[in-house]
Amino acid sequence: MANTQTLRMVVNGEQVELEITPSDTLAMVLRERLGLTGTKIGCEEGECGACTVLVDGLPVNSCLYPAVKAQDRSIRTVEGLSKNGELHPLQRSFVEHGAVQCGYCTPGILLSAVALLEQNPHPTDDEIRRALSGNLCRCTGYLKIIEAIQAVAASQ
């Protein structure tokens, strides 16, 4: 029987503490222990970016990220983007621009975009493409996504 360890981290602004097995990934803990299924499991190899969450503000692939590494860190998932029932400006813009089709990549892309706009409030299209280069979308062709992000950048 594997050991357990106590993991303390802040998830979407709330302190959580739970017992995990050392080999749990952050994606698994978020989805299966905390019920935050907005974080998607895609390739499980760090290629698709569907599992992207922010760790201390930086996008990481949570499927490759040992949950133990999240100790004392702050995690943001797609569930943490809306405030008081209001969609995050990026979420609203994605809806308005038709930047969501099947939606499976959307949580990861939103988080990559949140991190980008926090570091670079007025990115060029190329900077957006580079920021999203670890997020695959097989539906939209990305153009609507870039437009949606540019619309938010223009409004802030």
Added chain:
Amino acid sequence: MAYDDYVTPSSVEEAVAALASLRGAGRIISGGTDLILQLQHREREASCLIDVTTIRGLSEIKRDGSFVIVGAAATFAQLERHPIIRGQAPVLAQAASWVGSPQIRNVGTLAGNVVNAQPAADGSIALLALDAEAEIANLTGRQWVPLSSLFVSPGVSRVDATMEMITAFRFRPQASLEGSAFERFARRKALALPLINVGVRVQLDADRSRARAVRIAIGPVAPVPFRACEAEKALLDRELDEAAVREAAAAAALESKPRSSLLRAGKEYRVELVRVLTQRALSRAIQSARG
């Protein structure tokens, strides 16, 4: 996944002692972006992972006397943005910017890249061009060794991550009359293995016309990160004009031995890539050295 335990030592000494007490069953983990997959696929085994990324100072990038020091746990995201690396080792900043994706660069580390020992590792190619050294810590102490001595075969490093760890890299900062550059070609511009990557560092003589020193590193064209010594020789003691650069690039293509690979491309195509990318990297490095 295989491992039962995961520890986060607070010092290098503690990490090395933990490895020793585990007698080969422990393994250093840094960012884990390669290792976690290798453990999941049972390509590597460990019962306990020893995470060194929270050791104080291990991800620091700094100038120290005549060297730039890069802590083993510095991430590619740090490297691509850090003013010291951008200004004094552009080949490494450029290589770092190509690794994986933003998500991988935020977590993956330079030491992990080197110990993983892939002949195509962008970090290793840049460090080889820089003539870097690595500091290895084990029970007997710490020792600086040339980066070029660390590679045995694809995936096999001289650094035994079950018994020892890299703590830092060091190299001479780029001074005036020096330039460096990194070139890479892949099927797409992110999250793709390089078909060929090339790192070069050039030092010119005082009148800016001849090379005093040249280092050319190329991957993956051999079982380990490859240094194109014939191409380097072709540039010494002569005017550094376009013809010299063309001849050096041709020499690099001649001495490189890429294989045909379903993942990458046919060897004829890849040899041509060596020639083209070496020429581009040399031209950029020489241009930047001329200032």
